[in-house]
Amino acid sequence: MGRFLDTIRNGSDACSVVLSDRGFTLVRLIGREAEFNDLAREVLNYDGGGFVAFPLTDHSNGYESVFVLPIA
Numbered sequence: 001m002g003r004f005l006d007t008i009r010n011g012s013d014a015c016s017v018v019l020s021d022r023g024f025t026l027v028r029l030i031g032r033e034a035e036f037n038d039l040a041r042e043v044l045n046y047d048g049g050g051f052v053a054f055p056l057t058d059h060s061n062g063y064e065s066v067f068v069l070p071i072a
Contacts, residue, residue: 002050005070014039023051023069037062 009024011017014035018025026043028036040063043053051070058064 002048004046004048005051005068008039008043008068012039023067026066026068028064033061040066043068 008026009017011026012035013029014032015026015028018027026036026039028040040055043066044055046053049071051068054067054069055063056065056067
């Protein structure tokens with residue numbers, strides 16, 4: 001995995017990380033909506049390649065989670 005992927009896979013104060021067989025999901029923590037939205041936008045706008053990101057919104061507070069699928 002690339003450096004950026006390693007960093008986001010470790011989580012942050014704004015989210016928890018749920019690992020799966022294919023990738024991982026960043027899940028917003030309650031009370032950290034603004035911080036998580038910033039992180040989600042950073043992941044979605046990352047231009048370094050190496051993964052595809054699939055966001056899930058809650059239609060009121062922004063992003064709820066982002067599934068990250070590393071690609072070879």
